[in-house]
Amino acid sequence: MDLFVQAVLNGVLLGLVYGLVALGLSLIWGVTDIVNLAHAEYLMWALYATYWLWALGRLDPVYAVPLVVPASALLGYLTYRLLIRRVLAAPMVSQIFATFGLLFFLRYAAFAGFGPDVHGVWGSRLEGSLALGDLYLSRPRVAAAVVSLLAYGGLWLFLHRTKPGKALQATAQDRMVAQTLGIDPDRMFALSWSLGVGTVGLAAVFLSPFYQVSPTIGDTFLLLAFASVVLGGFDSVSGALVGGVGIGLVENVLGALIAPTFKLLFVFIVFLLVLVVRPTGLLGER
Amino acid sequence: MIPALGLAVLVALPWMVADSFFLNAMILVFLFGTLASAWNLIGGYAGQLSFGHAVFFGLGAYTSTVLLSRHGVVPWVGGAVGAVLAAALSLAVGYPTFRLRRHFFALATLALGEIARITFLNWEYVGAAIGLYVPLQFRNRLSYLMWDAKPPYYLAALALGVLAVGVTAVVDRGRMGIYLRAINQDEDAARAVGLDTLRYKQWAMAVSAALTALAGTLYAQYVLYIDPYNVLTARISLLVVVIALIGGRGTVWGPVVGAAFIVLLSEYTRSTLGHLGQGYDYILFGLLIMLLALYEPRGAMGVVRRLRRRSPLPVAGAAKDRPPEAEAGPPTAEALLVARGMTKRFGGIVALDGVSLQVRRGEIVGVIGPNGAGKSTLFDCITGFQRPDAGTVEVGGLSLRHQPPHRIVHHGVVRTFQLLRIFPELTVRENLLVAQPHRAESPWAALRPSPREVEERAARWMRVVGLEGYRDVPAGELSYGQQKLLSLAMALMTGADVVLLDEPTAGVNPAVIQEVVACIRELNRGGQTFVVIEHNMEVIDALAHRVYFMADGRVLAEGTPQQVRQNPQVLEAYYGR
Numbered sequence: 047m048d049l050f051v052q053a054v055l056n057g058v059l060l061g062l063v064y065g066l067v068a069l070g071l072s073l074i075w076g077v078t079d080i081v082n083l084a085h086a087e088y089l090m091w092a093l094y095a096t097y098w099l100w101a102l103g104r105l106d107p108v109y110a111v112p113l114v115v116p117a118s119a120l121l122g123y124l125t126y127r128l129l130i131r132r133v134l135a136a137p138m139v140s141q142i143f144a145t146f147g148l149l150f151f152l153r154y155a156a157f158a159g160f161g162p163d164v165h166g167v168w169g170s171r172l173e174g175s176l177a178l179g180d181l182y183l184s185r186p187r188v189a190a191a192v193v194s195l196l197a198y199g200g201l202w203l204f205l206h207r208t209k210p211g212k213a214l215q216a217t218a219q220d221r222m223v224a225q226t227l228g229i230d231p232d233r234m235f236a237l238s239w240s241l242g243v244g245t246v247g248l249a250a251v252f253l254s255p256f257y258q259v260s261p262t263i264g265d266t267f268l269l270l271a272f273a274s275v276v277l278g279g280f281d282s283v284s285g286a287l288v289g290g291v292g293i294g295l296v297e298n299v300l301g302a303l304i305a306p307t308f309k310l311l312f313v314f315i316v317f318l319l320v321l322v323v324r325p326t327g328l329l330g331e332r
Numbered sequence: 333m334i335p336a337l338g339l340a341v342l343v344a345l346p347w348m349v350a351d352s353f354f355l356n357a358m359i360l361v362f363l364f365g366t367l368a369s370a371w372n373l374i375g376g377y378a379g380q381l382s383f384g385h386a387v388f389f390g391l392g393a394y395t396s397t398v399l400l401s402r403h404g405v406v407p408w409v410g411g412a413v414g415a416v417l418a419a420a421l422s423l424a425v426g427y428p429t430f431r432l433r434r435h436f437f438a439l440a441t442l443a444l445g446e447i448a449r450i451t452f453l454n455w456e457y458v459g460a461a462i463g464l465y466v467p468l469q470f471r472n473r474l475s476y477l478m479w480d481a482k483p484p485y486y487l488a489a490l491a492l493g494v495l496a497v498g499v500t501a502v503v504d505r506g507r508m509g510i511y512l513r514a515i516n517q518d519e520d521a522a523r524a525v526g527l528d529t530l531r532y533k534q535w536a537m538a539v540s541a542a543l544t545a546l547a548g549t550l551y552a553q554y555v556l557y558i559d560p561y562n563v564l565t566a567r568i569s570l571l572v573v574v575i576a577l578i579g580g581r582g583t584v585w586g587p588v589v590g591a592a593f594i595v596l597l598s599e600y601t602r603s604t605l606g607h608l609g610q611g612y613d614y615i616l617f618g619l620l621i622m623l624l625a626l627y628e629p630r631g632a633m634g635v636v637r638r639l640r641r642r643s644p645l646p647v648a649g650a651a652k653d654r655p656p657e658a659e660a661g662p663p664t665a666e667a668l669l670v671a672r673g674m675t676k677r678f679g680g681i682v683a684l685d686g687v688s689l690q691v692r693r694g695e696i697v698g699v700i701g702p703n704g705a706g707k708s709t710l711f712d713c714i715t716g717f718q719r720p721d722a723g724t725v726e727v728g729g730l731s732l733r734h735q736p737p738h739r740i741v742h743h744g745v746v747r748t749f750q751l752l753r754i755f756p757e758l759t760v761r762e763n764l765l766v767a768q769p770h771r772a773e774s775p776w777a778a779l780r781p782s783p784r785e786v787e788e789r790a791a792r793w794m795r796v797v798g799l800e801g802y803r804d805v806p807a808g809e810l811s812y813g814q815q816k817l818l819s820l821a822m823a824l825m826t827g828a829d830v831v832l833l834d835e836p837t838a839g840v841n842p843a844v845i846q847e848v849v850a851c852i853r854e855l856n857r858g859g860q861t862f863v864v865i866e867h868n869m870e871v872i873d874a875l876a877h878r879v880y881f882m883a884d885g886r887v888l889a890e891g892t893p894q895q896v897r898q899n900p901q902v903l904e905a906y907y908g909r
Contacts, residue, residue, distance in 0.1 A: 081435040132626050138434055139379050139516070143577060144625035146381075150574060151618025158612055265566050269446060272439050311450045314443040321440055322428040 048180050053302035054295065055183060059191040061294020065287035066194040066249040067267060068274035069201070070122075070242030072286040075275070076218045077238035080130060083145040086267035087152035088243050092118050092250030093259035094160060100167045100254075107170050107254045115247045122243025126236050134235070149264065156261040166258035173255060190252035197248055198287055201241070205283065214238060266310065273317035342490055346483035355482040357599040359554065361591050362489035363547050367568075368575040368587030369496035370543035374536045375573065376581030377509060379516030380426075381434060384441030385572050387448045388418040388541040390564035392548025394452070397464050397558055400476075407477045411549035415542035422541035423534055430533050445569050452560045463559025466552055477553040485554050492550055493588070496543050500584045503536075506779040507765060512536055513582065514755045514766040521753035524715070525767035526741030526826050535775035574617050577624065580633025589632050668693040668861055669745060669830045674713050674723035676706075676885075683709040684720065685885040689863075691830060696852070696862045698876030698893065700869070702905060705882040707865045708750055711832050715747045716740045727830070742771045746828035748819045750835045750865070756808025760799050760818060763807050764790040767822035793821040797851060813844035820851065824860070833864045837871050849874050869893075881905075 071085045095114050099105040105113075125148065133144045172186040205211040216224040217234040225231055270293060278289025296316050301309030346355060367389065375381050395417055396410030405413075429440040453461050469476040479485060503509045514522045515529045522529050552558050571594075579590020598613050628634045669691040676684040684706045691697050699707050712718040714725050716737040725732040727743050735743070755763050768786045782790075794800040797817040802810060807818055816836060823831045836852070837845045849871055852862060856875075866872050872879060872893055879896045881889040889899040896902055 081439075083438075129622060129626070136625070136629070139381070140625050140629045142381055142434065142438060143629065144622055146573065146577075147618050147621030147623075147625060149618070150570065150621060151615055154612075154614035154618060158615060262566075265442065265446065269439065269443050273443075276436075307454055308450065311447055314447045314450075317443055318425075318428075318440060318447075321432065321436060 049302055050299070052181050053298045055181060056187070057295035057298030058291055059183070059187040059294070060298060061291035062191040062194040062287070063187075063249055063253060063290070064270050064274050064293050065278075065290025066197055066245055068271040068278075068286035068290050069198070069283060070245045071271045072275045072283060073245075074238050074242040076283075077214060078126075078130065078134065078235045080134075080141050080145065081272075082148075082242075083142065083268065084125075084148040084152055084264075085242075085246065085271060086264040087149050087156075088118060088121060088246045089250050089253075089267050090156060090259060090261065090264050091121070091152060092247040093254055093257070093263075094156060094165070095247075096251050096254040097165050097167055097259055100170075101165070107167055107251050108172065110251050110254075111248065114251050115244055118247025118250075119240040119244030122239040122241075122246075123236055125243070126239035130239065131232070131235070153261055153264055160261065162261060164258045164260045167254045170255040184256065186252070186255035190249075190256075193248065193252050194287075197245055198284070201245075201283060210237065269314060269317065273313060273320075276317060276320055339494070343487070346486050352482050353599075355486050357596055359482070359486055359489045360599065361595045362486075362493040363551055363554075364572070364575055364595050365493045365588045365591035366489075366496040366547045367544055367572045368579065368591050369493075369500050370540045370547070371572045372500060372576045372581055372583075372587045373503060373512075373540040373543075374533070375540075376576055376583070376586070377503065377512035377516065378533050378536045379434065380430065380533060380537070381438045381573065382441040382537075382540075383438050383566075383569050383573065384425075384443075384445035384448075385540075385544050386564055386566065386568040387441075387444050388422065388544035389548040389551070389568055390448060390452065390558075390560070391418045391421065392545030393552035393558045393563045394458055394464070394548075395545070396549040397466050397552045398458060401464060401467050406475050407549055407553055408475065411546055414545040414549055418541040418545035419538035422537045426534055426537045427530075430530055430537075442566070442569075445564070445566055449560050449564045449566075452564055459559065461560065463557060463562075466556040466558075468556070477550070478556075485550075488550060489554075492546060495546075497584060497588060499539065499543065500587075502779050504584050505781060507768075507782050508532070508535075508775065508778040510758065510762045510765050511778060513758060514762075516582070517755045517757055518753055520717070520737075521749070521755065522766060523737040524717075524741070524747060524749070524753065525822055526738045526746070526770045526828075527766065528736075528738045528770065532775060532778070574621060576631075577621050578617065578631055580631030580636075582630070583633040586631055586633040593632070664693045666693045667691070668695075668728060669714075669863070670726045671710070671714055672724050674710060674725070675721045676709055676713055676718060677721055682885050684713065684723075687723070687882070687885070687887055689880055689887070691861060691863055693829070693861055694856070694859055695877050696856050696864060696875045698872040698879040699863060699865045699882060700867070700872060700879060700896075701882035701888075704884075706885040707882055708834055709885075710882070711747050711834055711863075711865065714740075715745060715832065738770065741826055741828060742769075744829035745832065746823045746826045746830070747832035748823050748834055748836065750838070752812070752815050752819060754807045754815055754819055754822070757806055759804045760794060760802045760807055760810070761790055761804060763818060763822055764793060764825050767825040769827045790825060793825050796824075796855075797821045798847065813840040813847075816840055817844070817848065817851070820848065824855065830861045830863065833862060835865055835867065837866065837868055845871065869897075 067089060071082060074080060074082055092114050095117065096107050096110045099110045099113065100107060129144055129148065133141050170186065172189050174185045176183045176185055176188060205215055213224065213229045214234050214237060216227065216229060217231050221231045274289035274293045275286050276289065277292045278285030278287065293313055297309045297313050300312040367385065371382060371385050392411060392414035395414030396407045399405035399410035399413065400407055425440060425444055429437040452458055458464060469478050473479050477488065511527055511532050514527065515532060519529050548563060551563065575590040575594050576587045578594060579588065580586025594617065601613050624631055630637065667690050671687065671689045674684050674687040687706065687710055701707055709718065713720040716735055727745055730743060732740050732743060755766065765782050768782060791800065794803060797820060799814060799818060807815060810818065820836060836848050840848065852875055856862060864875060876893055879891065879893050880887050881896050881899065881902050883905045888901045888905065889896050
């Protein structure tokens with residue numbers, strides 16, 4: 047029983063972080079109608095940034111936030127300016143190629159720069175665990191989950207309580223109508239890419255104390271993020287969070303109950319099953 | 333001639349160059365050329381991007397190796413079994429995901445790759461993470477596909493590459509290539525002219541997977557050792573996509589050109605810059621793909637095509653060859669298309685509220701009404717693009733209930749779209765060939781070019797709508813009015829008994845409107861039945877025998893144009909009380 051409860055807790059904690067990674071994918075998808083295949087490559091680069099700041103600069107991940115998050119947002123902004131903006135009107139196939147090329151570029155640039163080895167941050171301030179009766183919660187995971195929730199709260203307030211946030215939502219619903227209302231879609235697209243990749247940077251910083259980085263982690267995280275968005279539904283940003291928690295639960299609970307080696311297998315099978323069972327309800331289109 | 337010479341040189345090459353590093357590089361060129369050609373069938377022609385082709389590659393390698401090492405089955409048989417398994421798996425994945433937008437298929441195949449990798453890494457029977465050795469054989473080398481020198485492998489890989497390019501060439505020259513490219517450009521438009529798009533995508537996917545599995549078997553026989561890291565890695569899946577994209581998707585030679593460029597570059601940079609580790613060449617490929625997405629989505633072959641630009645557009649205004657004036661027969665009494673009680677709700681909005689409509693053979697029926705009256709929704713429900721909540725549709729007494737759009741075309745009802753839908757990158761002739769009757773056609777039959785009578789019919793419809801001078805011009809380069817005429821010709825090309833036209837003259841300049849009206853009228857004299865949604869009352873007056881007036885999802889009036897015009901409800905809806 048304890049094992050089960052422990053697995054559920056771990057699943058929720060990790061799922062909240064998945065939700066934060068998926069948030070950016072969902073936001074960019076919703077606003078610009080582009081699925082960024084390179085999404086998880088940003089996560090990988092932000093993890094490397096956090097790692098090198100710690101390894102070379104002795105900077106604890108907690109203090110890396112003000113460096114890594116703006117740098118990620120800038121990277122997202124530049125991606126939009128230099129690449130995405132030019133394929134917005136192109137056929138979907140060209141859009142997929144563009145982000146696929148970006149994926150390849152970012153992944154192998156990391157390969158060339160950092161080699162294939164696995165790196166991890168040790169001895170962060172966050173390390174340790176919290177006892178909760180018979181259960182133990184790892185402090186870095188709790189911190190990551192709390193930060194995810196805070197980021198979600200902040201984004202919710204931004205989207206619903208501020209003018210730029212509402213403009214962003216309007217653009218997501220109908221960019222033509224938004225344009226006639228005096229909203230510049232170009233700026234909104236740039237904003238969604240900055241926010242979307244910025245939140246990935248935040249997720250990376252708080253993943254770093256318990257997740258090791260190598261150049262090829264992208265495939266897994268892209269699928270995790272995409273599965274979260276699919277599972278949670280595409281209607282709202284909160285869908286990514288709910289989906290992320292669902293994915294975290296599938297991974298940890300089934301992993302603990304059946305076999306830990308297969309935990310990602312369960313996630314991907316659930317993902318494919320959702321595609322089979324609820325194909326039309328997923329995107330809410332046509 | 334040139335391909336034959338090239339092939340002769342390639343066959344003779346191992347006896348001219350004995351360098352084993354070079355031969356190894358060429359074997360990899362052929363293998364990856366095969367993989368990229370196979371991927372190109374589904375990813376390039378049909379536009380369904382797979383990021384999981386390593387699964388089929390791995391399945392081919394594992395099936396033949398397991399059968400050989402555990403049951404002594406020769407790889408010829410094992411390879412065939414692997415190809416069948418790969419095709420079956422590809423159908424199982426394609427069936428649910430082909431209905432969704434392309435991202436889903438792309439990511440579903442990526443997930444499939446991860447599932448396969450994790451499964452094989454932990455599956456003891458196939459050697460788990462340790463992998464499998466191909467047991468060495470020293471006799472019957474040809475039946476065991478196992479040699480101690482490179483040239484035989486070179487020839488085997490070359491043969492497989494020739495097979496893959498050959499299949500692609502057959503697809504490209506037959507109707508199949510046109511169909512797949514049409515599906516790539518606008519799937520709904522392809523379904524609207526009667527193409528069973530799911531079936532063709534499934535065919536392309538299964539053939540692609542089978543070819544990929546064969547390459548997997550040959551690879552296993554060549555390296556004699558397989559594990560999940562060398563045959564099931566995402567790196568292979570992604571590299572295949574890169575090769576096809578850089579070489580040029582949707583062309584016969586693109587994937588081969590891409591394989592030669594990328595494999596040779598990789599192999600030779602790795603041998604000279606080996607200490608740098610892999611990565612630098614891949615960064616370059618990533619950059620190249622981004623640049624191609626921005627400037628030349630057709631890859632290297634697109635650049636080649638650009639260099640030999642074709643001649644400019646023909647001059648417009650060629651003479652028309654209208655069908656001979658048939659006896660102007662009045663509409664018959666036979667009810668051809670009957671819709672009863674059609675109802676469709678979108679959430680709280682009732683778009684159609686019990687609409688009934690009857691069309692007699694040889695008639696032109698007009699459907700008029702203000703915007704939002706439900707006219708296009710009625711067409712959508714009749715042609716299977718939307719499923720009505722209630723109501724029935726019959727054609728010649730046969731129910732069309734729950735039939736998919738392409739099947740409804742086979743039963744004799746075809747439609748055009750209000751927002752024009754043609755295949756902009758296909759030529760006028762190819763657009764018409766996509767619309768040929770598909771009723772008794774199988775994907776295998778579609779490997780042949782269109783029969784001569786079909787080509788002749790296409791030529792006739794081109795003449796009827798005055799596009800015969802534009803035969804080989806991409807439809808996207810036509811004027812809007814010409815595109816409308818083309819979509820009319822495509823609807824007629826299907827041979828359907830009833831043609832539903834959704835605003836055939838909207839957005840068309842007045843001179844072309846006259847042309848469209850004359851064309852429809854003359855076709856009707858020849859016995860063709862039409863249902864026309866139209867806002868232009870002059871067009872309705874000139875064409876329609878009978879008119880239905882719709883507002884708020886209901887039919888409010890029915891009769892001759894004259895009668896409907898004077899109906900008080902019509903006047904109220906248009907002008908207010």
